[in-house]
Structures are given as structure tokens and as C-alpha cells.
Amino acid sequence: MTRDLPPHVRENRRYWDSMAHDWVAMGERAWAREEPAWGEWGVPESELEMLPDDMSGMRAIELGCGTAYVSAWMTRRGARVVAIDNSAAQLATARRLGQGAGEMAVVDVEKGTRNHGEAGQGVVGEPEAEGGGLEGRRGRR
Numbered sequence: 697m698t699r700d701l702p703p704h705v706r707e708n709r710r711y712w713d714s715m716a717h718d719w720v721a722m723g724e725r726a727w728a729r730e731e732p733a734w735g736e737w738g739v740p741e742s743e744l745e746m747l748p749d750d751m752s753g754m755r756a757i758e759l760g761c762g763t764a765y766v767s768a769w770m771t772r773r774g775a776r777v778v779a780i781d782n783s784a785a786q787l788a789t790a791r792r793l794g795q796g797a798g799e800m801a802v803v804d805v806e807k808g809t810r811n812h813g814e815a816g817q818g819v820v821g822e823p824e825a826e827g828g829g830l831e832g833r834r835g836r837r
Contacts, residue, residue: 705782705805708782709782709783709784712762712781712782712783712785712786713783713784713785713786716783716785716786716788716789717785719762719763719786719789720763720789722763723762723763723764723765723789723790723793724763724793726763726765726768727763727765727768727793727794729765729769732746732747732766732769734746741769747769747770747773748773749773750773750774751770751773751774751775752773752774752775753774754770754774754775754776755775755776755777755778756770756775756776756777756778757777757778757779757780758770758777758778758779758780759780760780760781760782761779761780761781761786761787761790761802762781762783762786762790763786763789763790763793764779764781764787764790764793764794764800764802765793767779767790767794767800768793768794768800771800776800777800777801778800778801778803779800779801779802779803780803780805781803781804781805782805784804787802787803787804790802
């Protein structure tokens with residue numbers, strides 16, 4: 697299915713898959729944080745207030761989620777989160793770290809599929825659940 701993707705999307709996937717191992721340790725540290733910390737300097741969430749303290753009942757989407765640690769932070773605050781990325785290798789780390797994380801769907805852009813329930817269950821092949829296909833582009837990093 698990768699060959700059906702536009703060349704720039706295939707190259708983007710190749711690039712992030714090839715260096716996904718470089719992000720594992722940082723992802724593990726970020727998932728383990730009690731308080732989110734942002735950016736290269738690890739500015740605490742309490743200083744920036746980028747996320748509401750209580751996200752109960754909210755829906756959120758993280759495009760270009762990588763290891764999905766921001767999705768984890770939002771899930772812990774009560775949000776129902778969809779984490780989307782183009783890198784299958786990054787999503788493998790996200791699924792591993794997200795086992796038992798709560799209600800978070802991890803989505804592979806290429807397959808347009810997601811898991812339901814807890815992160816870490818893997819992609820189960822249910823495209824277009826809840827009324828529409830999923831599409832995304834990696835837009836940061």
C-alpha cells in the first residue's frame with residue numbers, strides 16, 4: 697500500500713521510520729512524566745498552561761504524534777484522543793507505551809485504520825468508524 701502514497705509522503709515515512717529508534721528514550725521519559733514538559737528546554741505545563749487541567753468529555757486529535765506522549769497527557773486529563781502519524785515505527789512505540797493508557801486511538805495514516813479502546817491494542821482495521829475516513833499529514837518536527 698505504501699507505493700500508492702505520493703512520493704513525498706513515502707519519503708516522509710521512510711525518514712521517520714529510519715530514525716524512530718532515536719526517539720524511543722525521549723518518548724519513554726515523556727510518557728512517564730507526572731507533569732507535561734514542552735520543547736527542547738522542558739518547560740513545565742504549569743508555566744505554559746497549554747492544556748486544560750480537566751479535559752473530561754473533550755475530544756482531541758494529535759497530528760504527527762510520533763510516540764504520542766502529548767496524546768497520553770491529554771488522555772490522563774480525561775480526553776478521548778486520536779493520535780495520528782505517518783510513521784509505522786513511531787506508532788509501534790506509541791502503542792507499546794500506551795498499553796493501559798485509557799481511551800486513545802492510535803492511527804496509521806497509510807492504512808487509515810485505528811484501534812478502539814486502550815492504546816496498545818494495535819490497529820484492528822476499522823477504517824471510517826464514526827462516520828468518515830481518516831486522513832492526515834505530518835506537519836511538525
